[in-house]
Amino acid sequence: MSNSMEICVIKVEIEDLNDNAPRFPTSHIDIEISENASPGTRFPLEGASDPDSGIFGVQSYSITPNELFGLEIKTRGDGSKIAELVVQKSLDRETQSHYSYEISAEDGGDPPKIGAVQLNIKVIDSNDNNPVFDESVYTVNVMENSPINTLVIDLNATDPDEGPNGEVVYTFNSYVTEKTRDAFKIDSRTGIITVNGILDYETSQIFEIDIQAKDLGPNSIPAHCKVTVNVMDTNDNPPVISLLSLNTEMVEVSENAQRGYVIALVRVSDKDSGANGKVQCRLQGNVPFRLQEYESFSTILVDGRLDREQKDTYNLTIQAEDSGSPPLRATKSLVVKVSDENDNPPHFIKPHYQEMVMENNLPGSCLLAVSAEDPIWA
Numbered sequence: 001m002s003n004s005m006e007i008c009v010i011k012v013e014i015e016d017l018n019d020n021a022p023r024f025p026t027s028h029i030d031i032e033i034s035e036n037a038s039p040g041t042r043f044p045l046e047g048a049s050d051p052d053s054g055i056f057g058v059q060s061y062s063i064t065p066n067e068l069f070g071l072e073i074k075t076r077g078d079g080s081k082i083a084e085l086v087v088q089k090s091l092d093r094e095t096q097s098h099y100s101y102e103i104s105a106e107d108g109g110d111p112p113k114i115g116a117v118q119l120n121i122k123v124i125d126s127n128d129n130n131p132v133f134d135e136s137v138y139t140v141n142v143m144e145n146s147p148i149n150t151l152v153i154d155l156n157a158t159d160p161d162e163g164p165n166g167e168v169v170y171t172f173n174s175y176v177t178e179k180t181r182d183a184f185k186i187d188s189r190t191g192i193i194t195v196n197g198i199l200d201y202e203t204s205q206i207f208e209i210d211i212q213a214k215d216l217g218p219n220s221i222p223a224h225c226k227v228t229v230n231v232m233d234t235n236d237n238p239p240v241i242s243l244l245s246l247n248t249e250m251v252e253v254s255e256n257a258q259r260g261y262v263i264a265l266v267r268v269s270d271k272d273s274g275a276n277g278k279v280q281c282r283l284q285g286n287v288p289f290r291l292q293e294y295e296s297f298s299t300i301l302v303d304g305r306l307d308r309e310q311k312d313t314y315n316l317t318i319q320a321e322d323s324g325s326p327p328l329r330a331t332k333s334l335v336v337k338v339s340d341e342n343d344n345p346p347h348f349i350k351p352h353y354q355e356m357v358m359e360n361n362l363p364g365s366c367l368l369a370v371s372a373e374d375p376i377w378a
Contacts, residue, residue, distance in 0.1 A: 018056040018109030022048040024117035029103065031085065031119070035093040036126040042072065043085040048105035048115050055108035063119070064101040071103075085119075093123040094160040127165040127217030131157040133225040141230045144201040148194075152184060155191035157213035157223055165217030173210040173224070180207050184229070193227065201233040202271040235276040235324025241332035242267045244297070250335040255308040259301070264334060266291070266298040268320045276324040284317040289336070291318070300334070308338040349373060 024046070031043055050057045061083035063071045070086045083103070099121040106112045133155065140153045159166040170191040172181060184207065185196040193209070207229040214222040244265035245251050253263045270277040281298050283291050288304025300316070314336040321329045349371045 018052055018107060018113060020050055020052045020056075021113035022050040022058045022105035022107055022115035024048045024103075024105065024115060026117065028118040028120055030122070032122045032124050033087065033091065034124045034126055035091045036128060037087050037091060039087050039089055041087045043087075045071075045083045045085055045103065045119070047080070047082045048117070050105075050107050050113075050115075052107060052109075057107055058105050059108040059112075060106050062104045062106070066099075066101060068099065069101065069121070091123050093125045093162070094129065097123045097125075099123070125162045125165050127161055127215065127219060129159055129161045129166070130221045131159045131168045131213040131215055131223040133157045133211075133213060133223055135225065137226050137228070139228045139230065141232050142195065142199065143232045143234055144199045145234045145236060146195050146199060148196060150195040152193040152195060152229060153227060155186075155193065155211060155213075155225070155227070157191065157225075159215045161215065161217060163217075165215055167216045168213050169216065171212050171214075173212050176210055179204070180209055183207060184209060186211065199231050201231045201273065202237065205231050207231070233273040233276055235272055235322065235326075235328055237271040237276075238328035239268050239270045239279045239320035239322055239330045241281075241318055241320050241330055242269070243332065243334060249333070250337060252337045252339050253302065253306065255306040255338045255340060257302045257306060259303060261302040262299045263289070263302065263336060264300040266300060266318060266332075267296070268298065270322050272322065272324065276322055278323040279320050280323075281318060281320045284319055284331075287314055287316060289314070289316060306338050308340045312338045312340075314338070346373060 026046075029046060031045075033041075033043065045061075047061075048058050058081050060081065061071050061073055063069060063085075068087070068089050068091065070088050072084045072086050074082050074084065076082060101119045101121070103117050103119045105115045105117075107114075134157075138153055138155070142150065142152055155170060157168050157170070159168050168191075169188045170186050171188060172186060182197045183195070183199060183204075184193055186193045191211075191213070209227040209229065211225050211227060212222045213224075214220050242248075244267060245263075251263050253261070257263075266281065268279045268281055270279050281291055281293060283289060283300070288302065288306060290301050290303035292299045292301055300318075316334045316336055318332045318334065319329060320331075321327050
């Protein structure tokens, strides 16, 4: 019996069954896309794997139907399939900033097996919005006696962009005058305008302030508005009395002056406005004079009998009072000298005289002394 061995090769081909579904390496895919990505922009996606071979491997990808994004399938040199996300329409982060879709990978089995992954798309902001003020023109009132840091107005400009692209800073325009900058200031971060100095209605009643709002993003385009500040009057100025006579401290009037005779002109001014600047005048005390008011001036008139022999000097006090609340007052003194007229005849001190005379007096002897007087010289 011979001892021989024969070797033969048996090749066993194992036919693949579609017993594996495509599988993505993670449970979700996160991708960021700028809102200024133009339609047609592509973003490669991490593909799914399928241990099955041939037709049972990954053959196609699909995405939840939508109008903004689509998939384009490409075949590599090794025959594997990959998917690219394609932007189909313009994006606007301010309208919607996040999207979620399902990406499905399908093999070629019959029936096919499917694996899925969630696709999360975050739309990244670009500086495509400019700040916008609520109004283009604002009008506010502020009292002239307002202390420093008093709120004038809280401006608001909105920018729907995010981050620095939506962060707004406020400034006065470059051509705002130093006078305005001395009177007001603006907080660059909040847009709040406050009083920065002394406001005086009598010096400036209106300020027009041009404001600029600009975001911190690249290529920012500023927004502008105008704030009109009306400075409101307070009763901070007393009346001022001016005498228009040649001598502003003393006038002279004849004792024969008749009623209505003008001895002085008076002008009263008040820098305040409205009721605060409306002034009434009068003479204080009981004197034979009166004050007649007209639209732009007043006169002091004789209003009684003058007699220098009884009173030769009057010290008049003119009082002016405005209609503010509380009212402010001012006074002015005027000395009136009554000049004499020859209005009194001389008269004897005694109505009659009686004297005893001795006989035999020599011629030229003094018999009696009489005396007469005149009030002019009294």
